[in-house]
Each structure stands twice: as structure tokens, then as C-alpha cells.
Amino acid sequence: MFDLLPDLESLRRGRSHKVEKAVEQGKVSQGFTLDLKHRTRPLKDAKGPNSKHHRHHPRVSATGSGSPLMQEVYRYQRSANPSTQPQPEPPDPESGNEAQARIYQTQPTSDLTLRCTELDMHGNITVRAGEFQKSELCAQHGLQARDLRKIDSKFVNQMPAILVRKHAILVNLLHIRALIEADRIVLFDSIGTPSNYNQSILIYELQEHLRSSSTRTITTDSGIAIDAESTQPFEFRALEAVLISVVSTLQSDEEVLVNLVQNLLAYLEASVDRSKLRELLQYSKRLSRFGQKVLNIRDAIEEVLEQDEDLAGMYLTQKLQASHRETDDHEEVELMMETYLKQVEEIVNHVESVSSHVRTTEDVVNIILDSQRNSLLLLEIRLTILTVALSSGTFLSGLFGMNLINSFESHPNAFIAVSAIALLSIVALTVTGLRSMRKVLRRIN
Numbered sequence: 001m002f003d004l005l006p007d008l009e010s011l012r013r014g015r016s017h018k019v020e021k022a023v024e025q026g027k028v029s030q031g032f033t034l035d036l037k038h039r040t041r042p043l044k045d046a047k048g049p050n051s052k053h054h055r056h057h058p059r060v061s062a063t064g065s066g067s068p069l070m071q072e073v074y075r076y077q078r079s080a081n082p083s084t085q086p087q088p089e090p091p092d093p094e095s096g097n098e099a100q101a102r103i104y105q106t107q108p109t110s111d112l113t114l115r116c117t118e119l120d121m122h123g124n125i126t127v128r129a130g131e132f133q134k135s136e137l138c139a140q141h142g143l144q145a146r147d148l149r150k151i152d153s154k155f156v157n158q159m160p161a162i163l164v165r166k167h168a169i170l171v172n173l174l175h176i177r178a179l180i181e182a183d184r185i186v187l188f189d190s191i192g193t194p195s196n197y198n199q200s201i202l203i204y205e206l207q208e209h210l211r212s213s214s215t216r217t218i219t220t221d222s223g224i225a226i227d228a229e230s231t232q233p234f235e236f237r238a239l240e241a242v243l244i245s246v247v248s249t250l251q252s253d254e255e256v257l258v259n260l261v262q263n264l265l266a267y268l269e270a271s272v273d274r275s276k277l278r279e280l281l282q283y284s285k286r287l288s289r290f291g292q293k294v295l296n297i298r299d300a301i302e303e304v305l306e307q308d309e310d311l312a313g314m315y316l317t318q319k320l321q322a323s324h325r326e327t328d329d330h331e332e333v334e335l336m337m338e339t340y341l342k343q344v345e346e347i348v349n350h351v352e353s354v355s356s357h358v359r360t361t362e363d364v365v366n367i368i369l370d371s372q373r374n375s376l377l378l379l380e381i382r383l384t385i386l387t388v389a390l391s392s393g394t395f396l397s398g399l400f401g402m403n404l405i406n407s408f409e410s411h412p413n414a415f416i417a418v419s420a421i422a423l424l425s426i427v428a429l430t431v432t433g434l435r436s437m438r439k440v441l442r443r444i445n
Contacts (some may be wrong), residue, residue: 003274090112114152116188117203121234122208125203127185139177141186142167151177151188164310167319173246173297176202180239182316185238195288202245209241210234233317236333243340250294253377257283257290258354272368280365284358291351298348303342305334378437385433392429394421 022054112134134148143165149155150163150172163170169180178185185206189199261283268276306308311330318325406413 002153011071072228114148114188116186118186118208119210121183121210125207129189141181143170143179151179153177153189160256162304162310163298164304164313166313167316169239169316170313171239171242172282173197173242174249174293175299176242176245178242179314180235180238180242182235182320184361187198202242205245205248206241207240209244210237230443232332233315235314235316236336238334239314240334241342246297247340247343247347252299253290254294254347256353259289261287261354261358265357268361268365270366277365278361282360284355284362287351287355287358291355293347294344294348294351298341298344301344303339305337305341310335378441381437382434385437386430388433389426389429393426396422398423 113131114137115129116127116137117125117129132302133291133420134145137143137148138145147163147165147170150158150170151162158172160173161170162173167181171178171180177188179188187199187203187206264276264280264283267273268280308327308330311333312334313319313329314330315325397418402413
């Protein structure tokens with residue numbers, strides 16, 4: 001039976017004839033299926049300790065006295081999957097415990113798990129980097145599986161969104177993926193991704209904002225300041241903290257990027273440098289991507305403001321209290337959302353202004369480069385005119401350089417006369433060509 005072990009890989013591809021033959025002969029139970037990617041799990045015919053397969057075939061155990069083949073299979077599967085957590089040994093089907101008479105399945109992969117940090121309504125961390133199953137989160141918070149896609153950072157290139165559900169508000173803005181309820185806020189992060197600086201800052205800002213906004217200072221008639229509980233619902237305070245973090249991040253990114261672009265534009269106004277033009281291209285692309293990101297966030301906020309049902313559905317505390325609210329009664333949350341929408345629009349306008357300045361500078365640089373290119377063309381034309389003039393002079397001298405007999409060989413002034421005529425022709429052609437070029441340039445200008 002041990003000679004079947006080399007065929008485990010072929011068994012996964014459906015080509016293990018030896019194992020199939022062993023099943024037919026009764027050496028291996030049909031109640032088990034072998035898979036190298038997933039651990040051994042029961043088929044439909046493995047129904048418990050009273051099943052005929054369990055009664056007539058030895059148990060599967062890595063250390064017990066069961067079938068040696070199945071023991072080796074179990075050890076091989078454990079060694080082939082070192083990344084998975086150790087699984088408990090399959091129980092003995094002869095022990096009489098029907099609930100344990102099945103093969104344990106593998107632990108769920110990270111694709112089905114989310115890591116999150118939970119804060120209560122006072123800003124205290126109740127769960128730090130806890131790992132939860134997606135099915136558990138859906139059941140606990142009353143969500144659909146599709147809702148978790150918006151807060152799962154494994155899915156890249158997602159559009160920003162603010163989704164309102166029956167008992168929760170889902171937020172996906174920039175680096176923030178949060179679930180807000182009437183008494184807590186849950187921040188999500190993917191397993192395997194290092195916690196970044198923005199996430200740590202967000203948790204700190206949330207704690208400070210929730211603790212400071214949970215109470216308000218009231219001055220009595222006698223001039224004594226006392227702390228009273230805030231009347232603003234927790235979900236609004238949490239949502240406002242998230243929006244503050246988003247706007248602050250956008251403003252800081254905008255400030256850094258705009259300063260770099262403006263310094264580069266100021267340099268290009270003084271002189272045009274090839275390396276600086278390459279930097280301008282890179283900054284222009286970054287500015288375009290940043291502007292599109294801000295526009296997407298603005299669209300997400302505007303989409304919520306356009307839906308009266310979503311605005312009214314954000315009053316989660318009143319839903320828990322079974323208090324009725326009209327669909328158009330959402331002034332408080334509407335004013336809050338409009339405040340941060342205006343701040344985002346200010347960033348959009350500033351980015352568009354800088355982008356327009358970049359395009360203007362690019363046009364000016366192109367004009368300067370065209371002017372330099374025209375100067376080079378004029379120089380080339382001048383050199384061409386001079387070359388033609390010199391060619392005319394050499395043509396005249398070449399005529400007298402031919403091996404022909406004439407009366408100028410013995411004349412004492414022949415050389416001077418020929419040289420003077422050649423020089424005059426060169427000068428005349430040069431002056432005529434330059435005047436013609438100037439006339440053409442005047443017509444163009």
C-alpha cells in the first residue's frame with residue numbers, strides 16, 4: 001500500500017489508477033476523498049459511525065493504529081501545507097460520538113477573513129486587529145456579502161462610496177474602510193498588509209474626536225462651566241471624524257504636491273531645462289491622478305446628498321429606539337455632509353487652478369522651444385546662402401583651372417582680375433540671399 005504514495009500528485013489530476021484499484025478492492029474507504037490542496041473531507045456516503053464504510057474500514061489517524069496508507073496520506077498532506085495551521089487529528093469513528101465522526105476540514109484561507117479594529121462610542125478600542133470570518137461579519141452586522149467588497153482592501157481600484165444600510169453605514173474613502181453603527185465603529189484592513197501610517201493616525205484622531213465630542217461644555221447662569229453629554233448621535237460623530245480625516249489627508253497631499261509644482265514652474269519661467277521639463281511631465285501626471293481622486297470623493301458625497309432615503313437612514317440611533325422619522329427630515333446630517341463637500345470642492349478648484357497653470361506653462365515652454373527651433377532654421381538658411389555664394393566663386397575659378405589654352409596665362413593682371421570677380425560674385429549673392437530672407441520673415445511676422 002505504501003507504493004501508492006508517489007501517485008498522490010497524479011491522484012489530484014485524476015490519473016491515479018492504483019488508488020482507484022485499491023478503492024475497488026476495499027483497501028481504501030470510499031467515504032474519503034484525497035486532495036493535496038484541501039485536506040481530507042467526507043463524501044455524502046460517510047454518514048457516521050454506523051455507516052458501512054466506517055464499520056468495515058480502519059480509521060484515519062496520523063498516530064493511531066489505523067491503515068498505514070491513510071496515516072502516510074495524512075502526514076503527507078500536513079507536510080504539503082506548512083502555511084496552514086495544524087489541524088486536530090480526525091476522531092475515531094468507533095468512539096460512538098456521531099458529531100465527531102467526520103474528517104476535519106482545513107482552516108479558512110485569508111481570502112475569507114478580514115482584520116479589523118473596533119472602537120466603542122467613547123473612543124476606547126475593544127478589538128485590536130482581530131480576525132473575523134466574512135460570514136460572521138455579515139451575520140453580526142446585518143450585511144450582504146457584496147457589501148464587504150467595498151470595505152475589503154484586497155479589491156483594488158474601487159470607487160469611493162458611502163453606503164447606508166439598515167443598521168450600519170459603510171464608508172470607503174481613501175485609506176479608510178469603516179463600518180459605523182449606532183454604538184461602535186469598525187475599521188477594516190486586509191490580512192497580510194502592514195499597518196500604514198495613515199491607519200494609525202486615523203485611529204488616534206478617531207479616539208480624540210469621539211472622546212471630545214461625547215461631552216460638551218455648558219456655561220451656567222452663574223458662570224460655572226460644566227460638562228454635559230453631547231446630543232449628537234454617535235454615528236454622526238464617527239462619520240464626521242472619518243470625513244475630517246479624509247479632508248485632512250487630501251489637504252496635506254495637496255499642499256505637498258502643489259508646492260513642488262509651483263517651485264518647478266517658477267524655475268521654468270526663468271530658464272527652460274530639459275531635466276526640469278521631464279520633472280514637469282511627472283508632476284503633471286501626479287496632479288492629474290490626485291485631481292481625479294478628489295473628484296471621485298466629491299461625487300461619492302454628492303451621491304449621498306441627492307438621496308433623501310440615505311440621509312434619513314443615517315439616523316441609526318433612532319432606528320434602534322424604534323423612532324419614526326420622515327424621509328425629508330435629515331437637516332442635521334445634510335448640513336454636516338454639505339460642510340465637508342464644500343471643503344472637498346475647494347480642493348478640487350485649487351487643483352484645477354494649478355493644473356491650468358501647468359498647462360499654460362507647457363504652452364509657453366512650447367512657444368519658447370518653437371522660437372529656438374526657428375532660430376536654428378534661420379541659421380541653417382544663412383549657412384546655405386553663404387555656401388551657394390562660395391560655390392559660385394569656386395565655379396568661376398574652376399573654369400580657369402581647366403587644361404585649356406587661353407591668353408590669360410601670360411597676362412600679368414589675370415589672377416587679380418579673376419579673384420576680384422569671384423569675390424564680388426560671392427558678396428553679391430550673399431547680400432541678395434539675406435535680403436530675400438528678411439523680406440520673407442517680414443511677411444510672416
